[in-house]
Amino acid sequence: MTSAPYIALSYVDLAIASGLLVLAGGLSVILRLNIARNLAIAAIRAAVQLTLIGMVLKILFSLVSPLWTTAAALVMILLAGREIVARQHHRFTGPWAYVIGTSSMMTAATIVTTVALLSAIRPDPWFDPRFALPLLGMILGNTLNAISIALERLLSTALREKDAIEARLTLGHSRYLALSALVRDAARAGMMPIVNAMSAAGIISLPGMMTGQILAGVDPGEAVKYQILIMFLLAGSTSLGVLGAVALAVRRLSDGRHRLRLDRMRSSR
Template structure:
């Protein structure tokens, strides 16, 4: 029956016991955690349960949205996904400032919505543009990739600004503008945000088969069609990681350097208080 379904261009159906059998594979992680005393057993079980519950809920919601075929639910779901992605991208950032969540949301929203809209209306030419079958999965892939780039870039920039505070303030003391003083840190952060996608592109098709391509093939699409869709998506993901990383680093730069070309490192949560060694040296009587 499964083989017949695949020949007819439909993915093979999965029963609940087959899904439960796959879930049993988590025992590998749990046993390793127990034997090596990693302390991850509870986290693994909770993560697996949350994933199942969330995906089942998403499946029900998407079934309802697909039946409506109206732009408002699609845009609403997209905004909720973007809000959660913006929050998640800050989760692993070690140094934060007052409006970091807003800046992260703006970076994720700007890059993801613009590029998803361009992909749907301009490249794939989907009609109507809000077709849920295309809009929500593509936005989800773009958001997942963008939040990784935003998180890595933001963490690298804030860590470098704090770790290289003396060098940056030294450049400012010698007359450099805030952009000249922090240019190398900005460039390093944006590069860090872009690297994961570029690394994936470099080995795609040789070392790994990407998820979208695999999913389409399992659903019965011709491999050549699946490959073309994956190429388009990867170019979009590369652009989204670059745009999102640049945007969040630029916003963080504006938050940590004021208009008078001063580094305001005290705005970073956890930054050491008081004057820096450079300021102590400059203030020392001669």
């Protein structure tokens, strides 16, 4: 089957698309939604960030260096950890707010990305940034969102159900048993976005990677296989990241004497 020709976009095409943002901003002003400024800042930030990362990726793709690929991956992970904290209304005090989410995400994303590169995609060399960095980026984006949702649900629920949890602890329950219902609820909340995405894929929505490949001229059958692989990888990373983050959060939310330690958390606003 002959691949469709690649269609290059011009800046005029992007300017036309930006008209939709202007429309959205205008509706926000008319309806007094108070998001026009945030929308404009987000759009400018996205355009600048994507332009800069495009320039950086060109350099990294030409180098094909394990050192520079690792350095770029580490920067991506550290910035993703910051985003986890920024999305939480309730968070732990001190460095734990950053450490718990970042360490869980880094472990999950590293394991899943490495397995995918070595066993499924198998580029030569296996650390080729053309494959490793885009794959890691997709995994980080979904995993950080899941972890932030799970941690926010766990901490907000613990604060709301403080009396019930302490009653269980008073009755002799261990901290793990007393918080088990909260753990299950937080884990489900964190994993629900990827479950919903997989459920809707192909029937309601055409996922981003598949759509991008098709627009770039890749055979739809091949694009489907890549999309299935990516969704399974995202599900695996999300599960590992959420469970790891929730487990660490439970230990921080209580102590060795099985007491609830809400003094170790605070509200961001």
